[in-house]
Amino acid sequence: MRNILPELRAQRGWTQGDLAAQLAVSRQTINAVETGRYEPSLSLAFALAALFARPIESIFQGHREVRRFTGTPADSPP
C-alpha cells in the first residue's frame, strides 16, 4: 500500500522521530509504514489522518487484491 506520509512530513518539516512522538509510537513504526513494510492498524491510520487533517484515503492509496474462495476477484460483480 502506497502512502504520502514522507511528503506530508516534509511539508511540515518533521522528522520521523517528530511524527512518532506525536503519535506515541516508535520511529521504527513510522519508518516501516512509510516504506510500505507495515500496514498500520485502523487506529493508527485514523490518528495519522487526524494529525494531518486529511482523509485516510488521501494518505494511503492502493488496495490489496482480495480473492474469495471461488477464486474470483472481490471487486468483480457477482
Added chain:
Amino acid sequence: MNRNLTPDPGRGTASPAEPTDVPMAAIARKRPVTMIVFSLVAYLLTVVTAALAPRLLAPGGALEVFLLVPMLTTLLMVCIIYWVYRTSDEYIRQRILKCAALTGGILAFSTVGYFCLERLGHPPLSMIVVNLYGWAVFMVLILWVLSRAR
C-alpha cells in the same frame, strides 16, 4: 460509504491509539533491554546453580529449592516479555510475535537436526539444554528488535 473517515480539519493533533499506555510506553522504551538482559542472566545463573546443586548438596529441602528456582526466573522472563509486549506499539508487537514464531521454527529445525545426530551416535540431550537454547535464541531476537526500536 461512511464519510466519517474524514477527520475534523480543526483538529491539530492526533489522539494516541491507546492513551493509557503512553506513560508505560515511555518507560518501556528506556528499560526493556536492561530488564531483559538482567532476567536472562538471572535465568542462566539459576539454571547453572540448579545443574551444579546435586553435586554439592545432599538430597533434601535445600536441594529442592535450588532445583526449583529456575522456574521463578523463567516466570520472571515471561512476565518481562509480556510487559514489553503490552507497552510496545503495534509494529513492535508484530515484530515480537515474529520473533516468537522464528524461535519456534529455529527450535523445531534444531531439535530435528539433533535427533538425526543422535541417530548417528551423538549423546542424547537433556530438555533443559533445549530450554536454555530456546530462551537464548528468543531473547537475542527480542533484544535485536528492541535495540532497533528507537
